[in-house]
Amino acid sequence: MDKNFDPKATEDAIYRMWETGGFFAPNKSSQAKPFTIIMPPPNANDPLHIGHAMFITIEDILIRYHRMKGESTLWLPGTDHAGIETQFVFEKKLAKQDKSRFNFDRETLYKMIWDYVQENSGVAIDQMKKLGASADWSTFKFTLDPDIVARVLETFIKLHKDNLVYRGQKLINYCTKCGTGYSELEVEHVEETTKLYFIKYGPFVLATTRPETKFADTAVAVNPNDKRYKSYIGQEIEVMGLLGTFKLKVIADDYVDPEFGTGVVKITPYHDFNDFDVWQRHIDEIPAPKQVIDKQGKLTSIAGKYAGMKIKAAREMIEKDLGEKGLLAKPSEAYTHNVGVCYRCKTVLEPLPLTQFFIKTKPLVEGALRALDTGETKILGAGQDKILRHWLTNIRDWNISRQIVWGIRIPVWYNIKGHEQRAWLSFLDKEGKQQQGTLAQYLNEFGFDHIKKNLQQIDVGTWSEGNNPDWVVSVTEPSEDGLWIQETDTFDTWFSSGQWPVVTLQTNGAAVFEKFYPTSVMETGYDILPIWVMRMMLLGIYVTGKSPFTTVYLHGLVRDEKGQKMSKSKGNVINPLDMVDKYGADAIRIALVMSSTPGQDKAVGENTIRGMRNFSNKIWNAARFVYMEKQHAEATDAPGIEDNNFMKKLDETVHSITQLLNALRVGLAAETVHNEFWHWYCDVAIEQRKRKEISLQALETGLTTFLTLLHPFMPFVTEEIWGKFVNDGRSPLIISSWPENKNV
């Protein structure tokens, strides 16, 4: 027997033994009560990072503990198609081949991404196995599996029937680079220092950071109580601009802060959220809005000679021209404010008027709040309960339309007949070249079938009142006469993952759903509380009437040794698989959870992991000592004078670990078992044994008990020892019974 434990030589074989033994499947006994965790599905296309290792570890600890307690334990794994991220990565790949999404029709592009993801999808799963994840792989689901898609569509149809879906034109945060709009939860806010311009505007001077949108101004607003401008309210003013003079109405709105800038604000409803709201409040006073920036981030034809220019270039040129025309009242000032950027590519988002599908969220909130009030669902994680309530009470309608192909296509069909002139679309012609325009332009030349088959995107826009296209919700093409085209937008990825606990169980069979829903613990990072956990509650309760989980355990972010955020640019990223390779899976597992606490970030460095590698070696050597003692033991094992104290202490340890795990205090449980094993069992008890103060039998009981207690945290080394010389040839540790404490 080697002096050191060698994880590399043993871990894979142990995992295979567990897997082929079928030990990950739930206990079939009818008396066993269920314990369920649905795994947060990682991006199918990405290798695991340290944050994944964190959730794998915590969930596996809970799963192994409950399995050893004899419960019918299901850990259902899966992966997510991660719409925007994956399409973005794929497009970068295309760019390297001098291609873009515009070179392909929708269907072809989807298939290419599908194949690309298939190539990579095994990686994350293998990595989870390396970390020891005892998930039931037979229940595995991918968010684009046909059975999952069918369920997700069903939910949408139900929402529509219940009048909880609407199609509406709103201002949407749109990424001109990724080519899609978002919901407000996906917008990241970053501080930006920009110029605040002071522009002569008729009789006023106004302060703006965005002179390039002034071509779309439809009003000027002042504060109703601002004495300086009171006489102008309700009047029209004449403004000399870069493209000539025009007239605008002056309106009064409380939103204008008289203290800021000059107290005069231009109103550009289609390019600013506040202005949009002002327009809504003064809809009778302000004429129809104008759009000056398009989806490509370029200025539209209303910008005259600036049309076609990118925002940044246009702004610079406009600044110059304003200066030359003497329209700048004074030099610009540096101004720091927050702007929304794309969480994926960090491009500054443009507020643009888009027609999208929305889910009415307010009617769904009540059930979620009730679940929190009654304790049906408990949130673990410093203060996160209150944060969730805050989100729930301030929720907005959910924009679920995404202008990408990598996702579940929205099951909505438009009848374009009679609206051919207004249906904008892009498709590939017979030479594979992109054509863009209205259906009316191309219908005769290419025929409807060709256009449909080679379609990239359709935008049927918003018709004026009473002149809307028919749209019907249907999974298949409607049979009625007409020119039917399916919406090209896909669902927000979070719309499918928001149903994850429900649909993964349902698609594993009605009996599985019946038994394991609602699930026991949802374990994930606090950073996705609103974007994911909240939505799972909303949709889960909506579909099933029950909150999808009893407890939400929100782990913290993993940071580096100094508590710094890990990032590629800082070069402080720890790859969990490298650490497994170097120190063993057990070491990184316990390093991640020991002394961690829900909702609080966790600092982990290689030193920490090395220290825990030493701990797994310590376990190994303690076992080795017991084994050697047995070799030299005499036939009769005399009781030791410390036996009673030893057993009592052992029992207390079992008790406290059990209590801690029941209370989901995983970090403290790990710390306790580590300390008791090392500093009591090894440092005290084994030394007592050397002086013959405790019996070999007591020492052996101690070892087997500790192997059981340690197993959820460090499954490999404990299983290896168990199989090798504690329980040779008998059932493996993974399905051994959790010790009962008798005397405490």
Next chain:
RNA sequence: GGACACGUAGCUCAGUGGUAGAGCGCUGCAUUCACAUUGCAGAUGUCGGGGGUUCGAACCCCUCCGUGUCCACCA
């Protein structure tokens, strides 16, 4: 501007009403003893400051200071 956290050993963090803890680091001693991926001994703490409740507070309450994160429409 608001919300939520956090401030405990050199560093990173547990502990959350009853004599201050862990990991990593540091100092000294120990080497054929299960393990040097070790053991023993040790140093470093007014548990952010102040006030209150209590027989007793790192822990509960108030307040101040500092840090972080998220949210928010000041162009």
